[in-house]
Amino acid sequence: MAEFLQVLIAGFVASLVWFVLGSVLYVNPLIAKIYKKRESSPGFKVWQSQPKYIITMYFVGALIPCLILAFVYSFLSPAFTGSLILKTLCLGLIIASVRMIPRFFDMWIQTTYPDTLLTIEIVNGTILSFAAAAVLAWLL
Numbered sequence: 001m002a003e004f005l006q007v008l009i010a011g012f013v014a015s016l017v018w019f020v021l022g023s024v025l026y027v028n029p030l031i032a033k034i035y036k037k038r039e040s041s042p043g044f045k046v047w048q049s050q051p052k053y054i055i056t057m058y059f060v061g062a063l064i065p066c067l068i069l070a071f072v073y074s075f076l077s078p079a080f081t082g083s084l085i086l087k088t089l090c091l092g093l094i095i096a097s098v099r100m101i102p103r104f105f106d107m108w109i110q111t112t113y114p115d116t117l118l119t120i121e122i123v124n125g126t127i128l129s130f131a132a133a134a135v136l137a138w139l140l
Helices: 002-027 029-037 050-079 084-110 115-139
Strands: none
Touching: 002 029, 002 050, 002 115, 029 115, 050 084, 050 115, 084 115
């Protein structure tokens, strides 16, 4: 039970890091200005309720994926040997490869989402993947 709780806590902490760092990456003046310019794009959804958007983004975009990643990493962790940096690098590459790259190509191929925003998504998503990997490698 203690191991289960440790995995839950690690996933929760990783989700908080993901969400806070994501807020910094996306709400900073430079990126916010780029998104603001493209709000009228047909591939860009505008939420009527900002609190609902933020809550949905946290639960679906950060908490659930980080909990899943924490449990997967807890099962795979014996295969991750070496320093914290090496573990973070390996896990970060796996997360980015599985989560960000397919999402980027899906959006690029199937939507009219602006290319500039897609580039921001892949860069920020990769940074967030490595941040979550670092937290999970450190805590688990």
